[in-house]
Amino acid sequence: MKISVCGIACEKCPRMQKGICPNGEEGCTPKLTGPCKIKHCAVEKKVRYCFDCVEFPCELTKIGPINFSYCQYITSKLP
Secondary structure, three states: OOEOOOOOEHHHOHHHHHOOOOOHHHOOOOOOOOOOHHHHHHHHOOOOOHHHOOOOOOHHHHHOOOOHHHHHHHOOOOO
16 A cells, blocks of 8 residues: 555545546655645655654645644644
8 A cells, every 4th residue: 555645545545536646646655746735845844744744734734635634633733
């Protein structure tokens, strides 16, 4: 099972399931290809997964496939 930088299994990602992943079958691996903003952010910050970043969850996280409230929950950063 391939895990993308946002932390979701590529096979379960809504974009991958609909065939509209901006990175195609490769998914969101941490290298600078494809138009995925989340992936580019992870590369720039040198993290394998978004949740490895000290700024997680951030505004960019809101565009990802994982519910933002859940991101806040797993980091104990609830409002």
